[in-house]
Amino acid sequence: EAGVAQSPRYKIIEKRQSVAFWCNPISGHATLYWYQQILGQGPKLLIQFQNNGVVDDSQLPKDRFSAERLKGVDSTLKIQPAKLEDSAVYLCASSNRPGQGSNEQFFGPGTRLTVL
């Protein structure tokens, strides 16, 4: 079974530029998560989708971050305009049955963003 795919793996941009990340979850997984992992910290949930609907975006800085999950499969996370403090690894994860069973989330390799 293929894992969670993310691209690009690395991105370097100047502050105030925009950037987009792409995620393809494990086939059949209904729930998709975007996490931000700042160096030396644990992942922090930015947004959670159930199929193509938003379940939780309470920690998403909505003035600059946006995300969508068209057709309930792939997802994109966008930052516009980027700030220095957005430098982090952006992790995408997916799970099959939120709130039930093992609750296991499968993570992709992440996109390392550096904002200069």
Add this chain to the structure above:
Amino acid sequence: QQQVKQSPQSLIVQKGGISIINCAYENTAFDYFPWYQQFPGKGPALLIAIRPDVSEKKEGRFTISFNKSAKQFSLHIMDSQPGDSATYFCAASIAGTASKLTFGTGTRLQVTL
């Protein structure tokens, strides 16, 4: 409170030794406690998880000990190996809701020869 506190921040253990990482939580509604292992350049991967109806869970060399009254849980790695060198995160969630994971700050484990 949604915070999960993790210690130590870093840990060096000799090969064959026992690695112990501790976590504490405040939200008594948490009812799912996983440990994730992360290697450099990779995403976290589930290692082992426990629910509060048991006090201990063992899978191979990895054991979770859970103390509900103290709101603490810990990961024990027996016979630690150099291949266990990684960053370990504890996490917690409320399984009945949207299963959002709240992560600890991580422990960087180094197992020396």
